[in-house]
Amino acid sequence: MKYIKYSLIAALCFFMTQCTEEDGKTYPQQPAPNWSAxxxxxxxxVPVWQVADNAPASAPGWKxxxxxxxQAPSWSxxxxxxxxxxxxxxxxxxxxxETLATDGDMMAAFIGGECRGVAKKxxxxxxxxxxxxxxxxxxxxxxxxxxxxxxxxxxxxxxVAADVKYEVDKIYGTAxxxxxxxxxxxxxxxxxxxxxxxxxxxxLPFAIGNGDELQAFVGDECRGIKHVxxxxxxxxxxxxxxxxxxxxxxxxxxxxxxxxxxxSEQAYVIGKRGSVIGSEDQPQTxxxxxxxxxxxxxxxxxVTAGYADKSGDKLAAFVGNVCAGIxxxxxxxxxxxxxxxxxxxxxSQSAAVDIRYYSHRNSYVFTAPACITFADGKVEASxxxxxxxxxxxxxxxxxxxxxxxxxxxNIARQATAEDMMAAFVGTECRGTAKAEQTENxxxxxxxxxxxxMGTEETVTLKYYSTRNAYLYQAASAFTFANGESYGTSGEPxxxxxxxVE
Numbered sequence: 070m071k072y073i074k075y076s077l078i079a080a081l082c083f084f085m086t087q088c089t090e091e092d093g094k095t096y097p098q099q100p101a102p103n104w105s106a107x108x109x110x111x112x113x114x115v116p117v118w119q120v121a122d123n124a125p126a127s128a129p130g131w132k133x134x135x136x137x138x139x140q141a142p143s144w145s146x147x148x149x150x151x152x153x154x155x156x157x158x159x160x161x162x163x164x165x166x167e168t169l170a171t172d173g174d175m176m177a178a179f180i181g182g183e184c185r186g187v188a189k190k191x192x193x194x195x196x197x198x199x200x201x202x203x204x205x206x207x208x209x210x211x212x213x214x215x216x217x218x219x220x221x222x223x224x225x226x227x228x229v230a231a232d233v234k235y236e237v238d239k240i241y242g243t244a245x246x247x248x249x250x251x252x253x254x255x256x257x258x259x260x261x262x263x264x265x266x267x268x269x270x271x272x273l274p275f276a277i278g279n280g281d282e283l284q285a286f287v288g289d290e291c292r293g294i295k296h297v298x299x300x301x302x303x304x305x306x307x308x309x310x311x312x313x314x315x316x317x318x319x320x321x322x323x324x325x326x327x328x329x330x331x332x333s334e335q336a337y338v339i340g341k342r343g344s345v346i347g348s349e350d351q352p353q354t355x356x357x358x359x360x361x362x363x364x365x366x367x368x369x370x371x372v373t374a375g376y377a378d379k380s381g382d383k384l385a386a387f388v389g390n391v392c393a394g395i396x397x398x399x400x401x402x403x404x405x406x407x408x409x410x411x412x413x414x415x416x417s418q419s420a421a422v423d424i425r426y427y428s429h430r431n432s433y434v435f436t437a438p439a440c441i442t443f444a445d446g447k448v449e450a451s452x453x454x455x456x457x458x459x460x461x462x463x464x465x466x467x468x469x470x471x472x473x474x475x476x477x478x479n480i481a482r483q484a485t486a487e488d489m490m491a492a493f494v495g496t497e498c499r500g501t502a503k504a505e506q507t508e509n510x511x512x513x514x515x516x517x518x519x520x521x522m523g524t525e526e527t528v529t530l531k532y533y534s535t536r537n538a539y540l541y542q543a544a545s546a547f548t549f550a551n552g553e554s555y556g557t558s559g560e561p562x563x564x565x566x567x568x569v570e
Contacts, residue, residue, distance in 0.1 A: 105501060107499065121391045134291070139225050147185055153206070155205065158186075158213070163249055164294075171221050210234065261311060265346065276326050283320060287317065298349065319332055366407055368407050370462075374405045389420075402455055409452070412441070435467075468519065476532070488504040491530070499520070529543060531569075539569075542569050
């Protein structure tokens with residue numbers, strides 16, 4: 070009997086861990102929920118949209134970007150008593166890296182990851198040379214690796230140790246014939262090619278003048294280092310900086326007379342490293358068309374217009390991720406503002422235009438994706454009949470209200486700091502809160518609840534008690550009200566809760 074009694078007690082204890090009794094009824098315990106409000110793309114600050122300048126007032130100063138943020142290394146020569154033997158290396162930078170060279174540059178030789186010599190810099194007939202005594206023991210036969218620090222780009226380049234074997238008293242390069250370590254493969258543009266180009270002056274729609282610029286681009290990234298072969302004939306050759314094979318290269322011309330940018334009608338593909346497009350005798354001929362623009366008249370749909378704020382709203386056009394136009398209010402149609410927008414793009418290309426609308430009252434950006442197709446000189450809609458933007462509002466919850474909730478007495482006595490509460494619209498979580506203890510020792514839950522535009526939504530509260538592992542739901546729901554508060558810190562709401570079975 071004694072054993073039977075202990076068995077019953079053990080079984081009862083096990084049962085109590087699964088179910089707890091309240092008001093004479095048992096309820097299932099539940100694991101702590103992992104509530105999180107649905108992810109939204111709210112913006113806390115007003116977006117700073119700025120149109121990409123296709124008509125700069127002065128020369129753009131196009132330049133390839135080699136910049137990094139590496140610290141200058143602290144290389145030092147090894148002790149001669151440890152490494153009594155040496156070989157000599159005289160090296161120089163490739164023409165591409167020489168365009169970045171400054172007096173603050175450094176170079177060193179390494180064997181097995183250990184610095185074995187720091188270079189001395191010498192100018193020889195206008196050429197920057199690096200003299201290095203590579204030190205080692207007499208038994209050394211490892212590969213020599215060269216490292217170069219560019220002060221201008223704040224980047225360390227490494228010439229992979231594969232071809233230069235250490236030998237005592239070896240001479241690797243001379244002042245007359247220096248060696249060129251292959252640093253570029255470790256940089257941002259490992260695939261350098263060349264292009265010979267010539268501008269067709271007869272087809273330029275402007276007069277050539279001082280301040281004009283011609284540069285190579287991949288997308289919107291400058292990728293060319295220009296060398297002038299014949300300015301009068303407008304014959305140039307470029308080092309084209311490639312990241313990967315197959316990148317598409319175009320050229321842009323800035324006219325100082327027109328203060329406008331033109332783009333080449335020709336495009337080229339970056340091939341294998343060291344490949345050449347054209348030649349000095351047969352360069353690729355470039356012709357240009359102006360970067361174009363179109364005009365669009367736009368208005369908001371009925372839902373978003375109901376929250377419009379003329380002084381704080383913003384409207385912008387994007388081609389890809391490039392801002393191509395900003396809207397300005399020029400009139401009204403059926404009580405809604407009409408925006409006029411000049412959209413800039415490339416006249417020879419067709420592009421899909423996205424419109425983004427920043428609602429100041431909601432601190433939210435809505436998008437109408439690919440709602441306009443760009444065409445140079447095109448006029449989309451009119452002031453009298455503007456295009457109603459098909460802004461995506463479904464699934465968006467830009468509206469906000471606050472809530473401050475306290476627990477009723479029947480469950481407040483079991484509250485702990487680990488308790489949680491959440492607000493739901495249907496099955497979607499729109500806000501969460503952790504328990505906060507007030508000065509009088511009671512717990513409240515403060516939360517921000519997100520709501521949708523153009524629809525009435527019912528909000529249901531759920532509460533999880535950590536102490537008894539019960540999930541509760543408010544006995545009654547409330548209607549979402551933008552900008553309002555359901556309870557305050559001074560007078561929190563105390564809804565009745567029932568246990569979810």
